[in-house]
Amino acid sequence: MTDGTTNGGPNGSANGQALLQVKDLKKHFHVGRGAMLKAVDGISLEIKKGETFGLVGESGCGKSTAGRTLIRLYEPSGGQIVYGGRDISQATGEEAHSLKRKMQMIFQDPQASLNPRMVVGDIVAEGIDIHGLADSTKERNDRVQELLETVGLNREHANRYPHEFSGGQRQRIGIARALAVDPDFIVADEPVSALDVSIQAQVINLMKKLQRERNLTYMFISHDLSVVKYISDRVGVMYLGVMVEMAPSDELYSNPVHPYTQALLSAVPVPDPDVENERERMVLEGDVPSPVNPPSGCRFRTRCPYATEACAHDEPVWREVSPEHWVAACHCID
DSSP states (O other): OOOOSSSSOSSSOOOOOEEEEEEEEEEEEEETTTTEEEEEEEEEEEEEEOOOEEEEETTTHHHHHHHHHHTTTSOOSSSEEEEEEOOTTTOOHHHHHHHHEEEEEEEHHHHHHSTSSOHHHHHHHHHHHTTTTOSSHHHHHHHHHHHHHHHHHHHGGGGOGGGGHHHHHHHHHHHHHTTTTTSEEEEEEEETSSSOHHHHHHHHHHHHHHHHHHTTTEEEEOOHHHHHHHOEEEEEEEEETTTHHHHHHHHHHHHOOHHHHHHHHTTSSSHHHHHHHHHHOOOOOOOOOOOSOOOOSOOOTOOOOOGGGGGGTTTOOEEEETTEEEEOOTOOOO
């Protein structure tokens, strides 16, 4: 992969109009004895039509839960989700059914997300059947075959089972399944992390091509910051259930402001060995605290090299430090 990302919608046709607006979104899970796991604890963001919004952070930060809650695979514990101008936070019945057609997901593990007892044609056609998008068996089968060819597979693959395919091919099947209902918005949850590096670029480039052709909007969730930089127009950084920084991709990677973002980016390898050997790494001490009992004040303070006593009771203020560059700002951020 080469770094061709610039601000303003290189992958799709982002035009500045919001498709999805999220305000103070929360998703908490009961974990026994009255305890509550605060997987997502009050994030706000906006995703524009035709863009790719990258969401990054360490494992357990809540990014996958956030994606699933946005498309209502999980019911939100609080906050507001506005999609296409409508508040869908509490959508039920026919409205919820209609939304599921517009919002789809590509899962991390293609082997686990595909039913091993179903042939590929039936897997891809699940959404077509559920939403009644084909008037005849012929129309259904033609649609499935067209989708398989769209993602780089063959028509004959419709009659095979998932175990007969490679990991990259299985992920293409997952992409075809997501496209089957003509969605506007797709959450891609670590879509290439289970694939060989040689295959990752093929799948990413396929997603970019489909985005251009179909004007799709993506939320791309990953812990691989190099992949996120390549595909994303804007990027949000999560830590322990909250958003700590959000900016256009080029801006975030060239000028990270939050100490956590700086630490994440300092761990990304640089191809030039001279630069790699000379640059300073920012190594965080300790482990990520439990989301069941997150630290008071600034959640990052237990690992932050700039933490003071005040950080235990002063919560960072979410503010714009430059155009479209937002950060959870504290005493160490001007």
